[in-house]
Amino acid sequence: MKYESTRGSKNYQSSTKAIIRGIAEDKGLYVPVSIPKLPLTIDEMKGMTYQQIAYEVIHAYFDEYTDEEMKKCICGAYDDKFEAEEIAPLTKAGGAYFLELYHGKTAAFKDMALSLLPYLMTTACRKEGEKDKICILAATSGDTGKAALEGFANVEGTEIIVFYPQNGVSQVQERQMVSQEGDNTHVFAIKGNFDDAQTGVKKIFADEVTGKKLADMGIKLSSANSINIGRLVAQVAYYVYSYVKLVERGALKTGEAMNVVVPTGNFGNILAAYMAGKMGMPLGKLICASNENKVLTDFLNTGVYDIRRDFHLTNSPSMDILISSNLERLIYLLSGRDGKAVSEWMESLDKDKVYEVSPQVKEGLKAFYGGFCTQEETLDTMKTMWKEGYLIDTHTAVAYKVYRDYVKETGDETPTVIASTASAYKFAESAAKAIGLDEGKVKVLSGATAEPTGFDYVKALEKETGVKVPYGLKNLEQRPVLHTGVCGKEDMTESVIKALSK
Numbered sequence: 049m050k051y052e053s054t055r056g057s058k059n060y061q062s063s064t065k066a067i068i069r070g071i072a073e074d075k076g077l078y079v080p081v082s083i084p085k086l087p088l089t090i091d092e093m094k095g096m097t098y099q100q101i102a103y104e105v106i107h108a109y110f111d112e113y114t115d116e117e118m119k120k121c122i123c124g125a126y127d128d129k130f131e132a133e134e135i136a137p138l139t140k141a142g143g144a145y146f147l148e149l150y151h152g153k154t155a156a157f158k159d160m161a162l163s164l165l166p167y168l169m170t171t172a173c174r175k176e177g178e179k180d181k182i183c184i185l186a187a188t189s190g191d192t193g194k195a196a197l198e199g200f201a202n203v204e205g206t207e208i209i210v211f212y213p214q215n216g217v218s219q220v221q222e223r224q225m226v227s228q229e230g231d232n233t234h235v236f237a238i239k240g241n242f243d244d245a246q247t248g249v250k251k252i253f254a255d256e257v258t259g260k261k262l263a264d265m266g267i268k269l270s271s272a273n274s275i276n277i278g279r280l281v282a283q284v285a286y287y288v289y290s291y292v293k294l295v296e297r298g299a300l301k302t303g304e305a306m307n308v309v310v311p312t313g314n315f316g317n318i319l320a321a322y323m324a325g326k327m328g329m330p331l332g333k334l335i336c337a338s339n340e341n342k343v344l345t346d347f348l349n350t351g352v353y354d355i356r357r358d359f360h361l362t363n364s365p366s367m368d369i370l371i372s373s374n375l376e377r378l379i380y381l382l383s384g385r386d387g388k389a390v391s392e393w394m395e396s397l398d399k400d401k402v403y404e405v406s407p408q409v410k411e412g413l414k415a416f417y418g419g420f421c422t423q424e425e426t427l428d429t430m431k432t433m434w435k436e437g438y439l440i441d442t443h444t445a446v447a448y449k450v451y452r453d454y455v456k457e458t459g460d461e462t463p464t465v466i467a468s469t470a471s472a473y474k475f476a477e478s479a480a481k482a483i484g485l486d487e488g489k490v491k492v493l494s495g496a497t498a499e500p501t502g503f504d505y506v507k508a509l510e511k512e513t514g515v516k517v518p519y520g521l522k523n524l525e526q527r528p529v530l531h532t533g534v535c536g537k538e539d540m541t542e543s544v545i546k547a548l549s550k
């Protein structure tokens with residue numbers, strides 16, 4: 049299977065090269081030249097474990113890896129560092145199935161792919177005879193950063209540098225990152241938002257001078273964001289898995305469509321669901337849920353992508369994004385792989401902050417339903433679900449609320465999977481507020497004497513709900529801060545060079 053760029057330069061790469069590079073030379077994103085079909089039928093996958101299904105799905109894209117190599121990667125990634133034996137359990141609640149993707153080390157769905165990516169990357173380097181050190185650059189809205197740090201910490205032949213928006217992540221998320229151990233890990237807060245961090249990282253990738261400087265140091269840059277095809281493909285697996293499990297449970301008949309709802313930021317997770325559909329998993333509607341930063345809702349309704357609007361810091365911070373990178377892959381596919389058109393749209397986004405897709409792409413967008421949820425509605429939804437005895441996080445609540453809107457509007461009763469993307473404990477303050485714990489109650493429950501910290505909210509939430517704190521979030525408060533770097537959004541290149549020169 050070869051990979052080509054969304055910007056149309058016909059420079060085909062192997063999957064191993066595409067994974068190592070992360071982003072194409074013409075700044076486009078890698079997509080497979082064709083989306084492979086599922087190698088097994090749904091019925092043949094019945095009874096399989098997560099690892100077995102992931103192997104089938106991922107190997108179909110990355111066929112340069114031998115059977116043996118791919119098995120090693122999968123087994124290394126999906127082992128007992130996941131607290132749930134099924135890896136991604138499905139819980140029925142509120143008339144839908146919640147696909148819990150947050151039982152890995154860092155308690156968010158990013159672990160699903162970032163547990164695997166280091167294995168794919170180091171195997172690719174070995175196969176390609178790569179002599180350089182690989183430096184992973186990641187921009188994070190809060191969850192990718194920690195998951196990538198955990199995945200790559202102390203992995204030989206790699207360095208990892210993470211940029212997160214100062215004041216743009218929860219206290220729990222921040223402490224998770226700045227307490228990261230490992231000699232090859234580097235973390236910086238940037239004075240800006242996620243889009244600034246992501247734009248800055250993309251600029252470093254495209255900057256030939258920096259590339260040359262790093263090459264002289266024996267270093268190659270790569271990406272752990274969902275712009276890396278290795279990460280995206282790993283995410284396709286859990287949608288196929290969820291379909292098979294619903295068939296096993298009798299909730300779906302083989303061949304019957306399944307709707308999928310995804311709380312969306314960078315458009316990676318929902319694109320993975322789209323790709324699962326193209327592989328042959330019977331897919332109904334794809335429901336794209338946004339928070340108050342609802343660029344995608346508007347885009348799906350109009351075909352106009354317009355970021356000339358205010359940016360909101362919300363209680364679902366991992367979705368506080370205006371420029372959704374992976375949308376580029378979708379419009380490339382929907383345009384009939386028209387790299388020239390995609391280049392023009394991306395240029396227009398860069399220059400004029402807006403673009404409008406062609407009628408052909410607009411037609412393709414009808415596979416999606418777009419909706420959004422305000423911060424207040426997010427808390428209300430969490431409260432309603434908790435009354436049913438199910439604790440969900442703010443991002444998952446955004447998804448569930450938009451799902452309810454969709455059902456109200458359409459009456460569609462197709463069995464539906466909701467991507468449940470994080471543990472409520474990562475956003476403990478919002479969760480506590482949602483279930484009616486005011487500051488006074490939090491103080492009593494946690495034993496805090498001053499204004500409660502994010503960590504006090506975790507304690508109070510556990511006392512009140514009895515839901516276990518994920519092991520990756522335990523005793524976070526006691527973990528020492530090891531990374532204190534702060535940099536301006538103009539100084540990211542300098543920070544990278546400095547970090548790597550040590």
Ligand SMILES: *Cc1c(COP(=O)(O)O)cnc(C)c1O
Pocket residue numbers: 156157158190191192274311312313314315316317318366367443469470
């Ligand atoms: C990253 C993230 C999202 C958004 O996923 P994308 O693939 O960027 O669309 C949603 N929820 C949580 C908790 C996340 O960490």
